Amino acid sequence: MHFECGTLPHDYLRYTYRKWLWILGGIVALFALLIISISVGAVAISPYEVLMTLLGQNVSTKWDAIIWNIRLPQALTAIVAGVGLSVAGVAMQSILRNPLASPFTLGISNAGAFGAAIAVVVLGTGRMTSTIASAITINNPYLTTTVAFIFCLLATGVILLISKIRGASPEVMILAGVALSSLFTAGTMFLQYFSDDAQLAAVVFWAFGDVGRASWQSLTLMAAIVAIACIYFIANRWNYNAIDAGDETAKGLGVNVERLRNIGMIVAALVTAVIVSFLGVIGFVGLVCPHMVRRIIGDEQRFLIPGSMVMGGILLLASDTVARIIVAPYVLPVAVLTAFMGAPVFLYLLLRGYRR
Amino acid sequence: MILSVDELQFFYQNKEILDDIAFSISEGEIVAILGPNGVGKTTLLKCLNRILTPKQGAITVDGENLSSLELMEVARRIGYVPQRVETGRLTAFDAVLLGRRPHIGWDISEKDLRIVDAAFQRFAINHLRLSYLDEMSGGELQMIAIARAFVQEPKILLFDEPTSSLDLRNQVAILSTIREIVSQHRIAAVMTMHDLNTALRYADRFILLKDRTIHVCGDRSVITAGEIEAVYGVPVVIGEISGVPCVIPTCLCRPECEEEEICTEMEASTHVRYPRSSEDKPRVGRVSGL
Structure with a gap:
């Protein structure tokens, strides 16, 4: 034992309390946003009535139906997907040692889109009944989701196999991901080229990520997997700090770097695969939320991981809320809005630099 | 005998990099690994704490065989300071606290915080505590990395080129600090080095590598002009200026x-x-x- 004479570092502890305060503030904001998100839409319900309904008070049977069957599952899906994509993003950025890494770097979203295209075009699960987007139906959503999920796992398996053979280095993983992305994009284009109008519309429609598709069942499944992933990443926050300090430092600190990379990648891929196959492709959240949080509370993973989770929930829920009201009565898919809302905020944060 | 290495052999893919390496180190000693570029100095250093896995050979720390220990157990015995220190948007205190990783369960304890706090006092870097790594100079980062390895509470510290990118003032500061902590805390340090003069000044024992194996190994007396010429292929004279040994090509x-x-x-x-x-x-x- 070298030093036991040290004092408690109150200055450092104050500094960490400030970080936790930010995260706590984010959670409060997320809850407020949830109430607002449920209250707005085709029928306006006052936030107070929303809160009362959620607390189990019987305000109105009509409100009950709207809130419990439509708006609450959609809002919770937005939060769960946002949290999942964002936590997968922050993990991928650390695993691949690359600020541009996101849940989609490994080609998982393109694999999912290709799987959905196969389901629609080859297995005939999609059709279009009129020219407006809402009338396009995937008439067998379970089969489409399953095929998309299988292809997501296939992409993950290929990358895992390659990194097993060539060593789990960030370069190998990123290059394999880029190669798979291109391959699946080309596959999707090939299918689209030979599909009829209705199938083409269904394939494109599927690819626009939309949190309105989720049911309570799919939400439960997504929430379970996202929760497991969050617990895994939080439990490994010190190990991610270690690989951020460099592979050699991490190994010198007793971290099994290769195993951490492989398991982290599988967990991130699984989360992404579940979200993509149920909701379609929702870009930007996984890339940008961790960076927003980095700008506000820094790179220390103890704060970055929970911070990114909260930020992911906020961004996707806010985007979905705006998507539902911006061109009412039409409802935009949330994927269009995430980039619209995320990009300006991100550019602002880049310009402002870090806060002290 | 705090560390002993016997018949160590390392292969990279199918190429032999190190062969028949054997030496031992006692408490309170600084050992310099010397030799030309590409001879395997850093590889040898990384074999010592299993960053790289040797093909064969036994490494024992305080009588315990390293290969029978978990990586986390190894990290409680041996600290490693890499040549390049990665920066990021985190404070020096966070960075040094990471050195407690091998001792942390679910979260840091009060003891961890106290130890890190004391390390900041010990290394005279208290003014850097809440500074961000990405705003620090090379010398400051190196000091942070050494403090991080030190709070691992290791018996042995490994340094890969600790002074290669530092100015004269920082070289002296870093090596004097290493010298002090090694003597005071009765631990040992192994460092790879290029600068023979610095090595002669701060190390107690020397390992000269040549052709994948140890050419000579021993105290100051093994570093002769003849051995240096044999290893580096450059004729030198070794003189003394104010009692400080000096190698001149x-x-x-x-x-x-x-x-x-x-x-x-x-x-x-x-x-x-x-x-x-x-x-x-x-x-x-x-x-x-x-």
């Missing part, structure tokens, strides 16, 4: 020299031609300032 390789000659300027710029055998090529480029 006696050749000056200049572009205008012909391919097969080495010129010496020891005697008032008279060019002396040395015949040179093909196996014994000097590995230095240009030595200037003589």
